[in-house]
Amino acid sequence: MNERVAIIGVGYTQLRPVSSDVSFREMIYEAAVRAYEDAGIEPRDVDTFVAISEDYHEGTAIFDEYVPDQLGAVLKPVHTITQDGLTALASCVMQIKTGLFNIAVLEGHSKASNILYPSHIDAFALDPVTVRPLGFNPVFLAGLEMQRFLVETGNTEYHCGLVVAKNRATAIKNPIAAYPAEISIEDVLSSNPVSFPLKELDIARKADGAFVIVLAKESVAKRLSPYPVYVEGVGWLQDTPNIEMRDLVSSLYLTGAANMAYREAGIRNPIREIDFAEIDDTFSYKELQHIEFLGIARPGESGEMLEEGYFDIDGEFPVNPSGGNIGCGYMYDSSSLRGVYEAVLQLRGFAAERQIPDVETALIASWRGIPTASGGVVILSNRE
Amino acid sequence: MHFPQKVAVLGAGLTKFMRRAQETPKELAFEAAKMALDEAGLTIDDIDAVVLVTAPDAFDGVHMNGEYLADGAGGSKKPYMRSFVGGGSGVFGIINGWYHIASGHFRTCLVVAEEKMSSSMPHPQGTFNAIYDQFTERPLGVNLLWIFSLEMNRYMSVHKVPLETIALVAKKNKKNGLDHPCTQAGIAGDYTVEEIVNSEIMCWPVTRLMVSTVSDGAGALVLASEDFAKKVTDKPIWIEGVGWCLDTSYWTNRDLYYPKYVEYAARMAYDMAGIKDPRKEIHVVEPYDPFAYKELHHLEGLLLADKGEAPKLLEKGFWDRDTETGIPSSPSGGLLGVGNPIAAAGLMKVAEIFWQVKGTAGKRQAKREVKRGLAQAWGDLMQVGTVVILGK
Amino acid sequence: MEFKGKSLKDRDFKEKNILYTDWHVKAHYAWDCGVALSKFFEGLKEGKLYGRSCPECGRVVIPPRMFCELCFKPTDKWVLLKDEGRINTFSVSYVNTDASRREKPNVPAVIEIEGASEGMGILHLVAHPEKIEWENLEEVLSMIKIGTKVKAVWKPSNEREGAITDIKYFVPVKEE
Ligand SMILES: [Zn+2]
Numbered sequence: 001m002n003e004r005v006a007i008i009g010v011g012y013t014q015l016r017p018v019s020s021d022v023s024f025r026e027m028i029y030e031a032a033v034r035a036y037e038d039a040g041i042e043p044r045d046v047d048t049f050v051a052i053s054e055d056y057h058e059g060t061a062i063f064d065e066y067v068p069d070q071l072g073a074v075l076k077p078v079h080t081i082t083q084d085g086l087t088a089l090a091s092c093v094m095q096i097k098t099g100l101f102n103i104a105v106l107e108g109h110s111k112a113s114n115i116l117y118p119s120h121i122d123a124f125a126l127d128p129v130t131v132r133p134l135g136f137n138p139v140f141l142a143g144l145e146m147q148r149f150l151v152e153t154g155n156t157e158y159h160c161g162l163v164v165a166k167n168r169a170t171a172i173k174n175p176i177a178a179y180p181a182e183i184s185i186e187d188v189l190s191s192n193p194v195s196f197p198l199k200e201l202d203i204a205r206k207a208d209g210a211f212v213i214v215l216a217k218e219s220v221a222k223r224l225s226p227y228p229v230y231v232e233g234v235g236w237l238q239d240t241p242n243i244e245m246r247d248l249v250s251s252l253y254l255t256g257a258a259n260m261a262y263r264e265a266g267i268r269n270p271i272r273e274i275d276f277a278e279i280d281d282t283f284s285y286k287e288l289q290h291i292e293f294l295g296i297a298r299p300g301e302s303g304e305m306l307e308e309g310y311f312d313i314d315g316e317f318p319v320n321p322s323g324g325n326i327g328c329g330y331m332y333d334s335s336s337l338r339g340v341y342e343a344v345l346q347l348r349g350f351a352a353e354r355q356i357p358d359v360e361t362a363l364i365a366s367w368r369g370i371p372t373a374s375g376g377v378v379i380l381s382n383r384e
Numbered sequence: 385m386h387f388p389q390k391v392a393v394l395g396a397g398l399t400k401f402m403r404r405a406q407e408t409p410k411e412l413a414f415e416a417a418k419m420a421l422d423e424a425g426l427t428i429d430d431i432d433a434v435v436l437v438t439a440p441d442a443f444d445g446v447h448m449n450g451e452y453l454a455d456g457a458g459g460s461k462k463p464y465m466r467s468f469v470g471g472g473s474g475v476f477g478i479i480n481g482w483y484h485i486a487s488g489h490f491r492t493c494l495v496v497a498e499e500k501m502s503s504s505m506p507h508p509q510g511t512f513n514a515i516y517d518q519f520t521e522r523p524l525g526v527n528l529l530w531i532f533s534l535e536m537n538r539y540m541s542v543h544k545v546p547l548e549t550i551a552l553v554a555k556k557n558k559k560n561g562l563d564h565p566c567t568q569a570g571i572a573g574d575y576t577v578e579e580i581v582n583s584e585i586m587c588w589p590v591t592r593l594m595v596s597t598v599s600d601g602a603g604a605l606v607l608a609s610e611d612f613a614k615k616v617t618d619k620p621i622w623i624e625g626v627g628w629c630l631d632t633s634y635w636t637n638r639d640l641y642y643p644k645y646v647e648y649a650a651r652m653a654y655d656m657a658g659i660k661d662p663r664k665e666i667h668v669v670e671p672y673d674p675f676a677y678k679e680l681h682h683l684e685g686l687l688l689a690d691k692g693e694a695p696k697l698l699e700k701g702f703w704d705r706d707t708e709t710g711i712p713s714s715p716s717g718g719l720l721g722v723g724n725p726i727a728a729a730g731l732m733k734v735a736e737i738f739w740q741v742k743g744t745a746g747k748r749q750a751k752r753e754v755k756r757g758l759a760q761a762w763g764d765l766m767q768v769g770t771v772v773i774l775g776k
Numbered sequence: 777m778e779f780k781g782k783s784l785k786d787r788d789f790k791e792k793n794i795l796y797t798d799w800h801v802k803a804h805y806a807w808d809c810g811v812a813l814s815k816f817f818e819g820l821k822e823g824k825l826y827g828r829s830c831p832e833c834g835r836v837v838i839p840p841r842m843f844c845e846l847c848f849k850p851t852d853k854w855v856l857l858k859d860e861g862r863i864n865t866f867s868v869s870y871v872n873t874d875a876s877r878r879e880k881p882n883v884p885a886v887i888e889i890e891g892a893s894e895g896m897g898i899l900h901l902v903a904h905p906e907k908i909e910w911e912n913l914e915e916v917l918s919m920i921k922i923g924t925k926v927k928a929v930w931k932p933s934n935e936r937e938g939a940i941t942d943i944k945y946f947v948p949v950k951e952e
Contacts, residue, residue, distance in 0.1 A: 023810025029843050036848075043848050056447040059805035061440040061514035062470040065764040066633045069845035075648055078630035078768075079476060080468040082450055087465055091480075097487035098387050100656070111808065120802040124447035129408070129797050238434075238464035241454045252461075260463065372451045374464065400781030406794060407781060415780040423777070445799060505798075509875035518805075519813050520839050520940050521899050525873045530884045530899075533867035541865070541922045565779050588868035588881075588913050601781065632845055636886045636897040637837065640865065 006221035006228035009039025009214030015178040019208035029070040035212035043072025047101035085336035086376030090234040108334030109210035143195025148248040159303030160284035161188035171323025173354040178207040178329035202284040207329020211337035235260030239373035261377040277363040278339030281324040336366035347382040388488035392613035392620035395424030395606040396735035401568040401723030404502040405600035410456030412602035413498040420604035432490040434459035437477035439726035442511035457496040471763030474730015475770040498602040499725035533587035535640040536677040542641040543692035551580035553676040561721020563747040568723035594676040596724035603731035625773035627652030635765040646685025646769035653771040668757040670733035673718040712750040730761035817938035857891035859928035903945040
């Protein structure tokens with residue numbers, strides 16, 4: 001099948017620090033109803049469904065069981081991808097491109113507030129023999145990496161503080177964001193040390209919420225949607241799972257994922273050919289590291305460019321117009337679906353107060369969080 | 385159906401199935417992957433993408449277990465994807481790999497399935513309890529066997545199948561398992577129906593010899609596009625059809641006597657393979673058999689027998705390995721005869737079909753001519769069916 | 777073909793022939809019940825079983841849900857159901873939740889609740905009507921069949937906490 005794949009519907013819930021008034025089923029249902037309305041379809045029109053989840057984020061073994069009902073997917077092809085949202089989006093794209101399916105649906109959610117000891121869960125992802133018995137809070141990995149990255153590239157803690165201030169402030173204009181705030185760089189720099197040089201406000205706080213995305217092959221998309229947004233490229237990559245063997249300066253997983261996506265999208269010069277990006281900023285320094293190793297800035301230059309306002313929402317290359325994970329809330333593997341949601345609104349021209357004018361091409365980049373070195377990249381465009 | 389690329393299977397690998405393996409999960413994954421690459425005559429550099437399947441993270445005792453296993457599975461520095469449909473994952477991994485290639489995105493894909501259940505102490509049972517609904521079911525003091533014994537009782541009662549007939553599945557598979565080189569110590573054998581029926585009652589009607597065991601093990605398959613496959617072999621084995629389907633999570637609201645989700649998955653795969661009459665066109669079958677009755681239940685869902693008829697055909701030897709007029713079912717020995725490292729066991733079933741179609745199954749080779757075979761797995765809360773059809 | 781793998785024995789652990797690390801994960805959760813199950817559990821506290829009905833297909837479902845998974849429309853009415861029903865299927869379990877053996881069995885069952893649509897069951901336990909505890913398989917099979925009518929036995933109201941266990945178990949009852 002030579003047709004492109006398009007996003008024709010997006011559904012969301014408000015992102016919140018807690019969501020005790022709804023069950024995960026009710027929360028996902030809300031997002032699904034919005035997505036189907038947006039796409040102008042009923043769930044019976046959908047050919048295949050993909051959901052993302054990790055058992056220990058849900059507190060259920062084989063969470064795949066609890067996926068179909070709230071999506072209207074009973075007795076349909078449904079499967080789970082235990083990976084970040086963009087890798088799962090790539091799964092939908094590949095499934096449609098086999099020619100077997102016309103319409104695919106992708107769901108991701110977070111009930112992070114229901115996990116009582118999240119750092120213990122993070123620690124459970126460490127190597128059980130060589131690393132876990134050391135008994136660290138795994139956030140130390142971010143401290144190690146931040147230190148290496150700043151020392152090697154010459155970016156500074158000040159720049160990291162600036163990322164936080166920018167993203168929290170940008171989120172003020174995003175009605176679904178959980179953590180909008182006007183804060184100063186000084187607030188970030190003077191917040192509690194967590195794992196030097198990482199400080200409390202450098203870390204995205206968690207949020208509950210759900211996203212549902214409807215994809216279709218181009219011919220079907222054109223029939224159903226007045227404003228299809230095309231998936232021009234997808235990429236995902238696993239670096240080594242051994243933290244001792246990684247190059248902590250560069251996020252190689254994103255360099256590899258981006259090269260794959262750029263190649264498919266025919267992009268040679270990302271900063272020229274892409275208009276804005278939603279990039280993982282689970283930790284402040286990650287936004288800078290990812291910008292540099294996606295090829296948007298040269299190593300060591302992102303901090304200065306940030307200072308000059310280059311990545312502001314009204315700058316030359318807006319990064320995280322949604323407010324990012326820092327401004328909207330971190331939703332584990334579903335965080336990147338918020339990036340997709342934001343990019344779709346922007347490319348349709350529906351981002352209201354935070355609309356970036358004249359945008360055609362967007363980049364979304366994800367990282368799976370501690371202790372992983374894997375992530376994905378998706379390139380979207382509204383070009384016919 | 386026409387796809388951007390037809391998908392071939394080039395090689396398969398398995399580790400032994402063991403109650404407790406010395407190898408770590410990563411090492412198990414590596415051994416299976418290496419063996420599959422060797423059979424395909426390829427190295428890891430020839431592999432464009434890697435798919436991994438493993439059932440609940442709680443078995444290996446590692447959160448985000450896919451990430452942890454990545455290097456063992458050959459996924460370092462590669463596009464690496466983990467898919468998950470519970471017990472159905474072993475067969476689903478092949479489907480996941482299939483769409484990597486059929487979409488035209490990749491030339492080759494290594495699919496690895498790993499399970500190390502012995503890491504979970506004192507018993508992996510604790511993990512299985514967390515599959516039940518946390519609000520309305522888990523507080524009742526559940527155990528995994530309940531859901532199977534409830535389903536088995538429903539199936540037996542609706543079709544009036546005697547326990548002795550269902551025991552014949554265990555008899556057949558445990559005997560077939562004697563010929564599999566990966567069989568776990570102490571589970572295969574030549575048992576009588578009386579021994580099986582009178583073995584310790586676990587959850588009536590399920591007795592000990594009608595349940596598969598806890599196991600460690602791994603399996604792998606190398607998949608490739610038509611263009612690639614034709615360069616390395618003259619006789620590729622093709623993936624002719626795939627299908628999968630998930631039913632509602634409200635399992636107490638369904639009639640458990642019949643697996644509709646398996647039927648839907650099978651119909652999808654038959655359509656893709658252009659199969660009109662599966663009873664004539666499928667020559668060997670590996671249905672998922674974690675419990676004896678499940679094999680019969682699934683054979684009916686796969687439309688290879690009418691509802692309630694699979695047990696009668698079983699009594700006539702229709703599913704035996706040396707049948708000349710029937711369809712050999714679980715010639716490998718299945719989960720009952722070889723062992724049940726969940727995801728790896730599902731993949732073992734696909735590997736068996738691969739070797740059967742290729743004609744290299746050795747002592748286990750079906751007597752009748754095999755041009756096409758089907759592997760199926762099941763998973764979640766009596767809920768998911770995954771089907772792969774391989775042919776020459 | 778060479779199949780790899782080295783199998784260990786219990787002895788290897790006891791005699792420390794192999795090395796291993798031990799870890800207990802602190803995996804605790806406070807799951808949000810949401811709208812439907814909160815009302816369901818409040819009902820249980822009052823000794824009542826609530827179902828929910830779908831305006832589209834007319835099904836009355838239990839456990840209750842705020843949307844019909846088949847019609848994909850909101851459900852719209854609470855329906856008070858009887859605290860009795862019929863056994864859809866049952867088992868006689870000699871295995872505890874931690875996989876240890878039970879001396880005397882318990883009986884999990886899917887119970888189709890009276891007042892809900894056909895086939896709408898919930899998972900619960902069935903106890904002996906007088907002794908509560910079952911002696912053995914034969915005793916269970918002599919008193920219970922698929923289709924047997926059962927009735928809920930509730931915890932005393934001051935001990936109920938809004939959980940599925942507010943029903944202690946169901947017991948078989950004589951048909952009128
Ligand atoms: Zn309905």
